Amino acid sequence: KEDQKEWVPVTKLGRLVREGKIDKLESIYLFSLPIKEFEIIDFFIGPSLNDEVLKIMPVQKQTRAGQ
DSSP: OTTOOOOOOOSHHHHHHHHTSOOOHHHHHHTTOOOOOHHHHHHHHGGGOOOOOOOOOOOOOOOTTOO
């Protein structure tokens, strides 16, 4: 898309990913680092990431009495 802005990392992890010092998503999970920027996931997975709604069903709230 033409209107997307250039990613400017905010966190240290984001800067390491952007510089290419972290090359795999597995290495982030190996050290249990929190991913606070969604652009990190976009950097590794890219356009292959998509979501899909399987089924929407109505839900009825249960009262205290269990009814």
